[in-house]
Amino acid sequence: MPSASLFGLTANGLLVALACALALLAACLFAAKTRAVDWQLLLFVSPFALALGFAGARSFYVLFNRALYRTWADVFAFTDGGYSLFGGMLGAGLAIVAVLLLRREREFLLPALDAAAFGGALGIAVGRWGNLLNQECFGDFVQSPALRCFPFAVYIDLYDDYCVSLFLPESLLCLCLFLVLLPNRSRDVRPGSRLFWFLTWYCGARVLIESMRQDSMYIGFVRISQVIAALTLIVLFVVLLVRKARFMGFRAIDFGACVAFLAAVGTGFWAEFYMGSESRVGNLLLLAGAAAALSGILTAEYLALQHERLRRFPDPA
16 A cells, blocks of 8 residues: 555545535535435435445455455554545445435436436545545656656655656546536436446546556456446446347347447457557557447447437427
8 A cells, every 4th residue: 555644644534525525515416406306315315325435445445455454453444545436436326225225215216326426526536636645546657757747747655756647637537527417408317317427438437547557456467446447337338238129129230339349348358468568558558449439339329329219209398
């Protein structure tokens, strides 16, 4: 785990708390604007989402970094850092689903998850800056003296060297997603749409970012967060394809999308695991293309489904 000063850890904790507060505020404002779900319901769910999100983030990190946590005291040393963003997202999402199902308010599930995705995009955009303080989410060493400065590079105490800053592009991506997902009557407001857009493009970006990280979580040689991001895209594609087939039937263009999607998955797998180390730049370029193709195919398929829905059932407004 990268070393960090006590000030850095404390400031990072405060920044993460601010990010959570902004995420909740944005989610409530989204709910109030769209009126798809009561913002007071989101406030009711928020303590459960925060608690389970924290537990998920910590549990994921501990589970995949067992060598760092030899005693229970290490596990419960929360101020020493060590949290997984995907674990936190999964925990918060499960809390929202569980609470609404227990309250028998299933109709608000997707709108609530839309609000959470909207707020989460802002939360990640702000919270990722904590990695500047605790010295996490960094890439390869920077050799060029002209690039050994922020924002391209950050100094890492553990290596006594400058490394590529990877938290910054992730933060900027999430800020762009937050702006794209702003409530607007001219955009698709179908329940679940914001969640779909967030997962499609965030997970596509994480597939590439995780490949460049030096501090990823591993099982053997496999990067855990990269696998989670890739599997999320695959699940989204399967669910979308099934929904399209039920609504429109399975057409030749959908078969072509399947072939292209599988080709992108295979290309990404090849770029990540089979190309030689001497082709590192080529690896990343090929992986970037594969990740962009996965998100792009998902986007095209989703837009085609929405277009057909609007054609068959025009919006009376």
